[in-house]
Amino acid sequence: RYVSLLLSWGRYISPLLMRVPAEKPKEDTGASLKRLMEYMLPYLGRFVAVLFLVIVSSYGEMAIPQCTGRVADWIMNEEAPDAFTEAIKFMTLMTVASAVLEFVCDLMYNVTMSRIHTSVQGIVFQAVLKQEIAFFDANSSETESCHVQLWKMTLLTCMGLPIIWVMPELTGHFHQNMAKKVQDSLAKANQVATDTFSSMKTVRSFANEDGETERYRRQLDDTYALNKKEAAAYAASTWANSMATLALKVCILYYGGTLVTRGGVSSGDLVSFVLYELQFASAVEAIMREYPEVKKAIGASEKIFEYLDRKPKVPPAGNLTPRDLEGHIEFKKVTFSYSGRTDEDTLVLKDVSIDIKPGKVTAIVGLNRSGKSTCVKLLERFYQPQAGEILLDGKPLQSYKDEYLHEKIAVVSQDCVLFARSVRENIKYGCEDASDEEMYKAAKLASAHDFIMELSNGYDTDAGEKGGQVSGGQKQRIAIARALIRHPKILILDNATSDLDSENAYQVHQALLNQTNNCSVLLISNNVSVVEKANRIFVFHEGMVKEEGSHDVLLEKGGLYAELVRKQNMGFHRQQEEKNDTH
């Protein structure tokens, strides 16, 4: 009974482990068990009650072979007629009583377990969300192991039956390894499918459906080959187990039969004993079957505790939440690499010093990979610079409260995501209390109001999954409105108008330049025409600030910026000429 209850533990814990890498089980199972116990401690009273009920109901079940034995004796002797009815009555009573207790016990156990599960799941989720962005960068590739299955009978290990240690080690080791390989292979196949579905547009536009199908089929072939081996290993291990059980039964029957013939025990006792033995054997068989999973589950639970214990590598945010923020940002000799190393070739930003003045439009321009977006990520505190400091209104960025910072700094990036909800809900996202007037104002500033009004249901039109119902340019304008409705003090547009035609991009920029709430705007682009209106332009090259000044000053200087302008103008003229030729 207790074994079967413990088996149901997996039902509660498995969803937790769906994304936990299927690591090799760690050896320190004791520590894991100790931690598990800590989570169960508040429910100790309930577990004691469950244990008590299990013992009492098992006692009821155990009376049944005993009664069957008495009935068998009666059949052999037919001497005491009352013995039969008494045994039957007792048997019925015990069966009903143990069934009722079993029900209460199952209910209590399941309710307790689901409570523990819900609370652990919440804690793990919270712990993972608290980690720094670099943690997610590193762990997003670990999906191959998202198929750790059930965490069955974790507590069972405590029972310490030598047999559950020794037998599965001997018979199930090979099967266990194979099962893990099958799981990994299945997870890889799932990954192929997930990749394909999430990039369906790309697959379709390259007409590579057959290629993807082939890739999936090849992966499934691998899984099938492993599955066959696993099936053989499973059959062999089950066969070894059942042969052992069978041998045990034969020995008992032979020995018992001899005892009965010699008159040492009654035939009823033999029947009772065989029934007990069968119960015991099926319990041990269940233990042996599930034991490999237990070991694996304990290994995986280590990972959960690792997440729970992990301290984010970004230093904790401070408490500053000043009522008036000017929005003055300074980068002072900031050096940064994503790997955390400081050797020259890994550095993405080298001694970068920039000054974003309050209420002004500042721009960063530079070729691809020159480190422009990295500055934004640092401003959002996703990463921590290795050297130098970033100041907001003269105070270190990390001294501000995280929520406050994200409320004051709004970022719209090129690959902005809309949710599969109405345009209204998308614009008011995270700012649900905003009035419709505020929403219209933000949408007008973002040059989005007119086209939204022309949509079939206006602001109530569904933006579609990932914003698929609206064009790229419309999506960007909705995202800009979503940023503006929060009245940020610092607005960062990271290539946010790349999908707009020049007329719309001009309108958006013009509106931002004339906006009234005096917010600092940071424009990031590799397109000179986007940045030329900015009050101050920083020119990035290979992670360094090479030039700074206004458009006119930089043009006059004749350096990198002037070169960029010349090249882009040349490209523009070439396009114009090609257009004219085709006309």
Ligand SMILES: Nc1ncnc2c1ncn2[C@@H]1O[C@H](COP(=O)(O)OP(=O)(O)OP(=O)(O)O)[C@@H](O)[C@H]1O
């Ligand atoms: N999460 C990341 N992990 C590791 N390296 C990264 C990461 N993000 C960016 N990089 C690298 O940092 C360098 C600078 O990237 P960044 O996105 O800042 O450039 P950018 O100037 O904004 O480029 P673009 O104009 O193409 O957007 C690139 O070499 C890029 O490969």
